Amino acid sequence: MTRSPGREQVSRVLQQHGALMVLAALAIVGSIAFDSFATAGNAASIVVSSSFTAIIAIGMTFVIISGGIDLSVGSLFVFGGVLAAYGSQYGLFVALALPLAACGLVGLLQGLLIARTGMAPFIVTLAGMLGVRGLMLAISDEGATTYLVKDSAFARLGQGGLLGLTWPVYITALLAVAAMVLLQRTAFGQNVYAVGGNEPGAALMGVPVARTKVYVYLMSGLLAGLAGVLNAARLSSGVTILGIGLELDVIAAVVIGGTLLTGGAGGITGTIAGVLLLGVIQSLINQVGNLTSAFQQVVSGLFLALVVVAQRLLGRAQRLG
Amino acid sequence: MSQSAAPVLEARQISKRFPGVVALDGVSLALLPGEVHALVGENGAGKSTLIKVFTGVHRPDGGELIYNGSPTAFGTPLDAQRAGISTIYQEVNLVPMMSVARNLMLGREPRGRLGVIDTARMYGEAERILAGYGVVTDVRRPLRTLGMGVQQMVALARAVAIDARVVIMDEPTSSLEPREVETLFSVIRKLKDDGIAVVYVSHRLDELYEVCDRVTVLRDGRVAHTGPLAELERLKLIALMLGRDLDEVRTGGLTRFSRDRRQARDRDGAQPAVRAEGLTRRQVLRGVDVSVWPGEVVGLGGLLGAGRSETAKGIVGALPLDAGRVVVAGRPLRTGSTTAAIRAGVSLLPEDRKAEGIIPALSVRENIALAALPSLSRAGVVSDAKIDKIVDVFMRRLRIKAASPDQPVQELSGGNQQKVLLARWLAIRPKILLLDEPTRGIDVGAKAEVQALVDELAEEGLGVLLISSDLEELVEGADRILVLREGEVVGELSGDDVTEDKIMASIAERGAESDG
Structure with missing residues (x-):
């Protein structure tokens, strides 16, 4: 069988950067079609609102590349926000440390369960998703109590900014760069790919499979908590009704970004592009006056299905050449 | 190879039991530095278990493992690997989606500033290492986009690069092209010169005789023979593997097959129940022709890995074929579809019933x-x-x-x-029934009943293709036997020629391509 390197390369580029290309194309189309789309204000609003999803999606990218899934991030996001608002009455440090410690602990426990007992990530994090939302409701009187942010330094973390962008956007950018280095240029990152690509093989090659998995879920928990913290700072309160179904949006963004749900392949750039793509779709639908935002979900869903089909075809093209 | 050198790895009276099975029963094997040691045996002989004891996957229940002169117990495969025992598995155990270089260097990537991987150096080193194995490729490409031969070489390079003193190869050539096999052999010879001990597991006799110094034959969890390979006749080696004494003159009568061999029927004008022509599948089948007439039991003989099960699977469409056609009762069958095969009346009783x-x-x-x-x-x-x-x-x-x-x-x-x-x-x-090891793992009584039933079905006009590793069962059950070796039919025996000796002789014949 002869392989055609050209075709294979094309399919690999499409796989890795397809989301970025579609994002660019949509941005261009949007700019031409709607006058108010290509304004600095609109761009900033897309980027700002995407940054929270993006932080969670960075953690999810590691989880999915390692061959797992984390359904608890939506609950951790809202839990982190409520804890941060609650903690803000004791100052900036507690507002940051309390939610991160709690969400990190949940991630760690989930990771240990998955790595040490071999339970399916789907089940473990589903339990986490339900349990953590329950915890959040417990500390907020069934969601009736909305803690308000008392610390102004903490509030500035979510609302202040530079050059028209808020701090969460800059934090997201920093995290994205750090995650890229971590994934591509450290032994840990290589281990994540190896575990997701061929777990028994990785074990035979000496990869610490269990430890890698624990770190991945710990990271995902921490990042979901952090996103919740920043969101609470932005809203100046610990809103209890957020984050329902957020994990699915995040997973969708990661997969649209070219990370394989089966594990072993993907990257941060794709994920960021995937998150922005969903943000742009939302914005475009808002521009079309007579469409409700419910259509955003229809379009996102269709797009996701399209991407998964494309990934299968591209994967086949790469294998058979 | 010097016989006086101390063994680098030695198994002493190793036993290993699994629930209901004694996999290894007092197996001893000494591996000398710089030797290539063939490890052979049929299914269930204990090869894989022994390898897994060597590589730290299993812990022996009895006996001890001596490595570098001192008793050792490897807790995990990683321990064994760190100690210098590397294994190359039949199916390449790398990460297909990662690049060649990252696979090769996983776990020992060169670090630059801040502990971050120095990719330029990593690619350079990977290229240099692979060049030593005659592999020139873009090391940035995902491993899966390369041919199996190259992947196998990467696995080998990785195994050796971690300061191995013992390299265990489990059917390393099963997916290689002849040219790639040659490269592998030259690498093995180089390892030998460097004093590395190689355990070579393969069913391809030609290969064993080409690269191996000594051989250990396992049968039913025990060592059936160990000694220099060159002194051992091929026929004798096969007899040892199959557990048949060459001198034993067999008159049979232990199975429940009827003693009379059905004579080849008058086939002029009659159509075979199934006719498979030129079944070809990369690395597995090389143009196998099989015909079974109604009321006939055709046996498929050969060693493990000769392509017997694959032939049966190819006929029923359970194995995708690269070429070949199957005709059932005169009508061509759509290959690659088990539904079509079942509709046409072809049934397969698979080897692994669980x-x-x-x-x-x-x-x-x-x-x-x-x-x-x-x-x-x-x-x-x-x-x-x-x-x-x-x-x-x-x-x-x-x-x-x-x-x-x-x-x-x-x-x-x-x-x-x-x-x-x-x-x-x-x-x-069905019009034709394909039976793959129909009596394996069942008790004697049930075995006899199944055998009697096969006979009965053939009498009733069903065509039967019988695959069995039990030579006795094959000889007594089949009217005609096709002997397979490395995916090719190398002999057809019928009438009085259907004997265990003739089957073994047919398997032992030198492959034409490796003569001289």
């Missing part, structure tokens, strides 16, 4: 009726009465011992499970 056959939690009744459901239903609605009738007929005819038809199949003995499967395939009234 994984590929029975559905453990379902009842005897449901298991039997499964394949026949389309013919037992009208407009998609299944007729219970019809099922009951068929189940009743087959449970009686095959003497299936179950408390009731509603007993879950997993509660039955192996022999009865096998009969349930047989009933399933007979229920679709």
Whole structure:
């Protein structure tokens, strides 16, 4: 069988950067079609609102590349926000440390369960998703109590900014760069790919499979908590009704970004592009006056299905050449 | 190789038991530095278990492992690997989606500033290492985009690069092209010169005689023979593997097959029940022709890995073929479709009945009726009465011992499970039945019953293709035998030529391409 390197390369580029290309194309189309789309204000609003999803999606990218899934991030996001608002009455440090410690602990426990007992990530994090939302409701009187942010330094973390962008956007950018280095240029990152690509093989090659998995879920928990913290700072309160179904949006963004749900392949750039793509779709639908935002979900869903089909075809093209 | 050198790795009286099975029973093997040691044996002989003891996957129940002169117990594969025992598995155990370089260097990537991987140096080093194995490729490409040969070389390079003193190769050539095999052999010779001990597991006799110094034959968990390979005749080696004494003159009579061999029928004008032509599958089958006439039992002989099961799977469409065609009763069959095969009346009783056959939690009744459901239903609605009738007929005819038809199949003995499967395939009234190791792992009584049944079915005009590692079963059960080796038919025996000796001689014949 002869392989055609050209075709294979094309399919690999499409796989890795397809989301970025579609994002660019949509941005261009949007700019031409709607006058108010290509304004600095609109761009900033897309980027700002995407940054929270993006932080969670960075953690999810590691989880999915390692061959797992984390359904608890939506609950951790809202839990982190409520804890941060609650903690803000004791100052900036507690507002940051309390939610991160709690969400990190949940991630760690989930990771240990998955790595040490071999339970399916789907089940473990589903339990986490339900349990953590329950915890959040417990500390907020069934969601009736909305803690308000008392610390102004903490509030500035979510609302202040530079050059028209808020701090969460800059934090997201920093995290994205750090995650890229971590994934591509450290032994840990290589281990994540190896575990997701061929777990028994990785074990035979000496990869610490269990430890890698624990770190991945710990990271995902921490990042979901952090996103919740920043969101609470932005809203100046610990809103209890957020984050329902957020994990699915995040997973969708990661997969649209070219990370394989089966594990072993993907990257941060794709994920960021995937998150922005969903943000742009939302914005475009808002521009079309007579469409409700419910259509955003229809379009996102269709797009996701399209991407998964494309990934299968591209994967086949790469294998058979 | 010097006999006086101390062994680098030695197994002393190693035993390993699994529930219900003694996998290794007092196996001793000494591996000398700089030797290539062939490890051979048929299915269930204990090769894989021994390798897994060497590589830290299994811990022995008895005996000890001496490595570098001192007793050792490896807790995990990683421990064994760190100590210098590397393994190359049959299926390449790398990460297909990662690049060649990252696979090769995983776990020991060169670090630059801040502990971050120095990719330029990593690619350079990977290229340099692979060049030593005659592999020139873009090391940035994902591993899976390369040929199997190159992947195998990367695995080998990785195994050796971690300061291995012992390299274990489990069927390393099973997916290689002849040219790649040559490269592998030159690498093995280089390892030998460097004083590395190699354990070479393969069923390809030509290869064994080409690269191996000594051989250990395992059979039923025991060492059947160990010694220099060059002094051992091929025929003798095969006899050792199959557990047959060459001098033993066999008159047989232990199986329940009828003694009379059905004579080749008058075939002029008559059509074979199935005719397979030129079945080809990369690395597995190289143009196999098989015909089975109605009322005939055709045996497929050969060692493990010769392509027997693959031939059967190719015929029923369970193995995608690169080329070849299958004609059933004069009509060509769409290959690659088991549904088409079943409709045309071709049934396969697979080798691994647990994984590929029975559905453990379902009842005897449901298991039997499964394949026949389309013919037992009208407009998609299944007729219970019809099922009951068929189940009743087959449970009686095959003497299936179950408390009731509603007993879950997993509660039955192996022999009865096998009969349930047989009933399933007979229920679709096949024209041809392919039996892959129909009596493996079932008790003697059930074995005899299955054998008698095969005879009976052939008498009734069914064409049967019988695959068995049990030479006796093959010789007594088959009217005609095709001997396979490395995916090719290398001999056809019929009439008085159907003997164990002739089968072994046929397997032992030198492959034409490796002569000289």
